Amino acid sequence: MLAEVIKNQRTRLPRSNGRWEGTPGKWYSDNQNVNTITAEKPVEFINNLTDFSLIYKN
Template sequence: NGGINLYQYAPNPLSWIDPWGLAGSRLPRSNGYWDGSPGESNWHSNNPSVNAITGGEPISFSGGRPDFSPWSKGSITFNEGVLNGSQNDFTEVYKSIAKEMNITPTAAKNLLSEKGLTPHHLSVTEIILVPSDLHGNVPHIGSASDMRNSSKC
């Protein structure tokens, strides 16, 4: 009947496992250095655009996630379940700013762009506004990717 089924005792040798949980990370790997374990220490960027914002200070990472809060220019808190890590979260940010400032969501989007700010998910209920040159030049994952991936389970 086909002999012994080796896969009954061992997993498929063609499958890949990630014992350290690094497959889902987007950590900086060039244009700077880590002062400890990557994703669990400080990232010292050599990127002039990043250093213009941080003043040359390192960016702290924990659990593979950066802490951009020292450079935050504001935060917006949402009720649980409003944010889901999708593009729709940006619409929610623009609507919230629009309501607060009595402008249209499009004007709010343009205002953030003019000020060089990008929404960054701090948690499943909070978004901080960080300089776009910082957010766009430091590879990372965070709450947004966590929310997107949790909906796949």
């Protein structure tokens, strides 16, 4: 199910509650719920799509 969601995701980049490093590249969230899931690591975006490879393991 998650793989299907990732495959069909839309391009939606965060604009608030954090900061960008790159244009876009890495998103550093100020949201503690996000930081708990990502272990305080940035969320990476490739071609304007979220790269879940560091968060989601098969």
